Amino acid sequence: MGGGSSGSWSRLGDIRALEEKAKAALQGGKRNVFISFATEDMNEVNLLRAHAKSENSDIEFNDHSVKEPYNSERAGYIKQKISERIARSSICVVYLSENTAQSQWVAWEVNESVARGKKVVAVHPKGGAPATAPAWVAGHNIKVVQWSDLSAELK
Secondary structure, eight states: OOSOHHHHHHHHHHHHHHHHHHHHHHHTTOEEEEEEOOGGGHHHHHHHHHHHHSTTOSOOEEEOSOSSOOSOSOHHHHHHHHHHHHHHOSEEEEEOSTTGGGOHHHHHHHHHHHHTTOEEEEEEOTTOOOSSOOHHHHHTTOEEEEGGGHHHHTO
16 A cells, blocks of 8 residues: 555644744844734834834734724624734734723723733833823733833844
8 A cells, every 4th residue: 555644644743833833034034023002002003113114124024914904893793803913823912002001992802802812012202101001001011111122022
């Protein structure tokens, strides 16, 4: 019957290992980041995304967050799609502003990230963190840093 069948399983494992190495090489050492933010902060978050793409920036990551709101009123569908993006990420970065505490979606995204074992770090603009942090920051012992200090958290 030939002797090739026993080697095919080990070759399949080798192929998977090579795929993972190729993915890591293509990412160039960048972390896969999910950015969680209140809708009201979209403009600021887009500025941060642009800053991260700049050649002069020391912050590098692959953005797996939602750039456009899902066109659906079905919360279950939206949660499923966001959950898929969180699953592909290695870290969740929460943009912390005065709007963040009011967002039920940010709270859900943070809880989903924590439940999936992802590192979560909150980042605020240079002007400082909001006067009152959401309860989930202390509840999940989330580190809060300035945007300029984010690169150290992505390593």
